[in-house]
Amino acid sequence: MKIELEVNGKKRELNIEPRRTLADALREDLGLTGTHLGCEHGVCGACTVILDGKAVRSCLMFAAQCGGREVRTVESLAADDGTPHPLQAAFVAEHGLQCGFCTPGFLMLVTAALEGDPDIVEDEERLRELLTSNLCRCTGYEGIRRAVVRAAGDMKAFS
């Protein structure tokens, strides 16, 4: 079946089987391999992307459901000249990653959360709950938590 959707600000056409997950469509059909696939059943969160402003598991949605909708992946974060997004810079500064496998999922999870409500970093419990959404086996999460807090401050300062 044919669908048209917007990915990272560009209209894209896809001719896909209905069983194609959004994650596989992004990776295999559009070559956007920044979105990672870990568990493929919604637990690890490596495949998290932003669909119409909300963070979702792209392994638990079919691309067929995304006609006419807007998808943002990790490839959309850095500026055109390669300058990292403030959140990416904060992940580097605070040791928010080691192997990097989970990083795209965390970046999109947190980007959607900060866009929806930057004050989430003021509420330790809500921030902790947000970060339990995804799995990281390297950092112990503390670096990620610090990175989110730092990025929220940086993003406020820039805006």
Place this chain on the structure above:
Amino acid sequence: MKPAPFDYRAVGSPQEAVSALAERPGEARVLAGGQSLVLEMNYRRERPKLLVDINGISELERIEEEGGVLWVGALVRHRDFEEPVSADPLGRLLSRVSRYIGHPPIRTRGTMAGSLAYAHPVAEWPAVAVALDAGIELLGPDGPRAVSAGDFFLRPFATACRPGEMITGVRLPLLGENSGVGFAEQRRTQASFALVAAVATLTVEDGTITAARIGLAGVAGRPIRAREAEEYLLGSPLSAEAFAEAGRRAVRETDPLPEPHAGVAYRRHAVGVLAGRALEQAAADLEGRA
């Protein structure tokens, strides 16, 4: 880890959905939030030949309060309950419970009705539905019908929803002003499935309990109501002793299945403790607003 092939149909109304389901009797499934169904399809434990996507049916996104009942459409997401959807204590109960479901991205997509249809034996919404005696509205080829939650859940992952039928909405009774709500759950980690969960509501007049509801998940093949414990509480004051005794009575009404992370004896113990805690929370909820 990739689903088996299927046909896909996005529909715009419940009637259209039912017509589509009828095209492939027994082989079609409704796709709402998909946070359990797509997982099962990825594992190929589910291999529907046709997926009927109801996400475009905007009338099913509504929540309405009328005549002492909160009506929740089949597309209302878990996340929609995080801020109380009603000024009635029911709004607080749904808000409290919603935070135990999956994690934020799952809650963004998953729906209350979908959780009922999936009927996971330790899922939160089925326990709430049974505790409150919710009405589950179904639409099928023979028209609409409603099934009470007590009759809806049959076994793990099995409900009274027939092939060809879909859930259109859930009717939850408001609890009334003098009511308090509680919810307690035991699980291994923050994001694990529950092992045992307890829902409690208490209604009080002049310091005496006039209505009590206790719903339990993970203590039998389906969610149950601890009716003997509820009856014991009627006419009693709000007291820690009464709640502990109600918890002990609730244990007698359970028939837990053994499971690697929680044996039968452990579950029976845990359910008594959790039922007591949910009741204490309900009492604190009442007193907090007194």
